[in-house]
Amino acid sequence: MTRRLSELRASDLHDHVTPESIFVLPIGAVEQHGPHLPFNTDLVVATECAEAVVARVGEALDLWLLEPLAFTKSNEHAGTPGTFWLGPETLLRVLDDIGRSMAATPARKLAFLNGHGGNSSLLNVACRELRLNHGLETFLLHPNVPPDQGGPSNAEELGMGVHGGLGETSLMLHLRPELVRMDLAVRNIPEHLAENKHVRFGGSVTFGWLAHDFGPTGMIGDPTLASAERGERSFNAAVDRLAEAFAEVKVFRHS
Numbered sequence: 001m002t003r004r005l006s007e008l009r010a011s012d013l014h015d016h017v018t019p020e021s022i023f024v025l026p027i028g029a030v031e032q033h034g035p036h037l038p039f040n041t042d043l044v045v046a047t048e049c050a051e052a053v054v055a056r057v058g059e060a061l062d063l064w065l066l067e068p069l070a071f072t073k074s075n076e077h078a079g080t081p082g083t084f085w086l087g088p089e090t091l092l093r094v095l096d097d098i099g100r101s102m103a104a105t106p107a108r109k110l111a112f113l114n115g116h117g118g119n120s121s122l123l124n125v126a127c128r129e130l131r132l133n134h135g136l137e138t139f140l141l142h143p144n145v146p147p148d149q150g151g152p153s154n155a156e157e158l159g160m161g162v163h164g165g166l167g168e169t170s171l172m173l174h175l176r177p178e179l180v181r182m183d184l185a186v187r188n189i190p191e192h193l194a195e196n197k198h199v200r201f202g203g204s205v206t207f208g209w210l211a212h213d214f215g216p217t218g219m220i221g222d223p224t225l226a227s228a229e230r231g232e233r234s235f236n237a238a239v240d241r242l243a244e245a246f247a248e249v250k251v252f253r254h255s
Contacts, residue, residue: 021107026050026068029116032080034164034219046115099130117146165221174231185223
């Protein structure tokens with residue numbers, strides 16, 4: 001049986017979707033990822049992870065895959081033509097409309113599977129707004145928590161591989177190698193921040209930044225050591241973590 005909600009017929013909905021169902025919305029981005037990666041990097045990662053975890057545990061956990069959201073809050077990359085972005089107010093309205101549409105179904109749990117770190121703060125706001133406005137139980141998951149939000153980062157990147165670096169490049173070498181130009185990959189890390197205890201990527205003090213604040217390539221990290229093998233390990237580990245996380249989402253209750 002399909003686990004894609006869009007492939008059901010209206011006459012099927014109430015036979016398959018229940019208050020225990022979990023809707024999974026992959027959220028990506030179409031934005032520059034440096035000279036070596038395609039614009040759709042975040043969309044590919046989010047969609048592939050969502051499809052893999054639904055294939056693995058969708059039947060057991062009653063997961064339903066929604067169609068991915070491609071254009072999101074990418075205005076930190078607006079300086080590069082080819083980046084498509086929604087303003088924060090627009091994206092919040094879009095997510096509210098999605099929540100309102102979902103509230104008309106029996107399902108009550110909505111999980112954002114987000115592949116773009118620039119969305120994360122806004123998605124946390126959306127989770128609470130959807131809870132308030134439509135009574136949904138809402139969750140935010142990532143294939144990998146971004147390093148600038150407390151997630152792990154490779155020592156080779158001094159903890160600051162936040163965009164187009166080793167991790168994302170390796171994932172794309174595994175998932176879409178034909179779209180990667182390793183001959184154009186360059187290292188670009190703001191090493192002057194590495195000694196900071198607080199004001200740095202992943203530090204206790206966050207700061208506003210645009211992609212080109214750190215150089216003309218628009219990427220931050222070191223993709224030069226990336227490999228498909230590393231990407232495959234990372235992808236499999238991400239799907240493992242997501243399967244565990246969705247098992248907890250399944251039984252989560254506020255009280």
